[in-house]
Amino acid sequence: MGSLRPFWGFVLVLWIVVAGGAAPLLAEDEIPTLFDPKVTTLDNGLEVVVLEDHRAPIVTHMVWYKVGAADENPLKSGIAHFLEHLMFKGTDKLAPGEFSAIVAKNGGQENAFTSQDYTAYFQNVSVDKLPLFMEMEADRMSNLALTDETVGPELNVILEERSQRTDNNPNALFGEQFDAAQFLAHPYGTPVIGWRHELEKLTTQDAIDWYNTYYAPNNAILIVAGDVKADEVFALAEKYYGPIPAREIPKRERVQEPPQLAKRVVEMKDKRVRQPSWRQSYLAPSARSEDQKNVRALEVLSQILGGGVTSRIYSDLVVDRKIATSAGAYYSSGSYDKSTFVVYGSPTPDHSLDDVEAAVQAIIKDVIENGVTEQELTRAKKRMLADAVYARDSIRGAANIFGSALASGETIEQIVNWPKHISDVTPEEIQKAAQQVFDERQSVVGRLLPEDAKS
Template sequence: MNRSQSAGFILSLILVFGCFSYSLSAAEEIPTLFNPKTTMLENGMQVVVIEDHRAPIVTHMVWYKVGAADEPAGKSGIAHFLEHLMFKGTAKIGSGEFSRIVAENGGQDNAFTSQDYTAYFQNASADKLPLLMELEADRMQGLLLDDDAVGAELQVVLEERSQRTDNNPSGLFREQWIAAQYLAHPYGTPVIGWRNEIEKLTTQDAIDWYKTYYAPNNAILVVAGDVEAETVFQLARKYYGPQKPMEIPPRIRVQEPPQLAKRVVEMRDERVREPSWRQSFLAPSARTADVKEVRALEVLNEILSGGPTSRLYSALVRDQKVAAGAGSYYDATSYDPSIFVVYGTPASDATIDQVEAGIWEILQDILNNGVGDDELQSAKNRLLASAIYARDSVSGAANIFGAALTSGEKIENIVNWPRQITEVTKEEINRAARKLFDEKSSVVGKLLPEEK
């Protein structure tokens, strides 16, 4: 994982094992998603501990409740830029020494920025937890920046943008497509920032951002692994407790006006070898909607895209053979409204129009006839299996809780996700689908080769 990674994928970790099957008998108790223990320090820092004693390792993460969507106008990229600068050193730890110390103690460290949060993490043996806390707490409010360090790192970020976006037609296209989806909300601005705005970021911009948002009362500490919760709480009080709380600006963002027109974004590039099609729809997040609607959409996504027996893959790839790949995705873990996306890549002897028509035939069937009993139960079984297998990953547990809590999700909804999935009904899915698939709030994206 790279320090600049957007990390929009993180809560989807609980879905990556969806190809496994699982059937819950009447005698079985529905599993919870981990058993976290939590406390609040006097300075306002939340501490979450997920105990897992199967191996003597620990994941230590600090999540700040600020991301790219909180940036002021004209300063896009500052959240991600400061993430880079957090490795420049403090009065105690010199520039670049943070990662060296972690590595010398047998650990790995990194960081990532999303629209809604910025996270810093280390993986190491459990006995190194006090050291990890000491290092991370030191840079929470002790970061030192000067023009030389900031200027050099700005060039690193610009080169990163060149490699990942500017020199990548898929990356450029995604920026244009997402920008079209959000008419006003800052989710339409890329996490890494627009190049013309990144180039103008200054040392003072970084200092202002740091001093505004990096405080214990705007952070969540998540520790998972071979630890005892009370011991972690004591260590947190020792190392993070002395950090001073600050007055954090309210999280007020420009919200979307009513969307009244379907948009089509078409981009051609000579570097494109395989065309692709997608359509996104504005969708609720766990914070902005009733949990039943969100869980219904998660099950709908599994019905559409959960493995080789899903509707999109089985119809378009296996049976009709018009698509080389087809699926959907939905991330309910954003702070503000998210998107639900369906997509497809045409087979070598098919066209984008055929893929689009095939996907919409499936969506229209769901809108007209709803989902079936068997596919509903199969989707639930796969999602329950994903919850069980997710518990095998120590770092996955820390990521799940950090991403959800910084985005405004309630901890009880995270823990009880499996039960909420089992309670989803066909009627709830059908109602959510009819509300979701409104083309007036959608954007069609077509990435095509350059015309000859």
């Protein structure tokens, strides 16, 4: 169980593309399709997606709720992640911990995670156990039983998790400060795990209210991937999830960002820091944007700038000039609202954060003024293709792609047609996208330093 930042940009690039590249790589009618999803919606609003894969007698069963940390009410940060933990604390039929014990007894694996935009639960099991786990997951969708006796100790677990993963980690603490500076008003500036002073005040009733408000079939997506037939899965879904009544779900309305007019600089010093680091984040569109060409161009650009040892930033700063020990870029397109495009680097001992920043900014300036080459474009698409061909062997990976994308507001069509959209990206579109996203006024510079370092 854990909390996640939106990660669809990473997952998308890694998993989904099965045909990419500049025009010479594949003709339009030769672009294969990795997924052939079968989709239905039950009368109670539950969307069911089946991804058939008959290579092994196993299945991944996932339920994604279209609610995450960014949907929390003021003063209640962390409740989405807290409820994720509490979903394992029993129902009217199962005692606390019994759900996990049954999964283990049947040789399955399970976990759950929370992001800003969704909360997901999954089991990897042999295909013959699918009805059992579907029955149990449907049970806790509608019959979760929470008491002070089970909630109180779990809150202590969450507080300890925050201590271990965030409060004792200067990089994590800095990340919270950095995100809060990037998002002036939007709740993406609040950490998924929550602020400690608000976590400490969460109650059993807060958890019950969250569950009763958002955990309903018409606010969920069921993804089943593996050695199954779609019609049989649809019948099982109707049997176990179908009787759960729909609820009125609040419309997803979040505070949106005001115009960002000033570059911000966040500097933090901590005695636990051994390696200084620099980053710069730019406000960027998400995959839900109407301008799909711009989003896809940014995805390819992130590969050109930061995709491995041959990328522009890494090869220049780390390999050729030896300014940095690590450097790169990434773009997380998979969020419901505005996302970010990030460049970063850590200097070698004989260089400074200023050296890293100047070198990265020179590369960005060159892309803005001169664009990228056809060779870079072709290499980036081939890299994305190679990663996906290797990664598509994971059944859970396929389920993750569809679940995270659909829960973040994308459509089946967008997911299925992603390979073609990537293959259509041109150098001109990439240059235009770079000119739009690399706006200093909508950026944050972050500097993380040892306590005794000079600024």
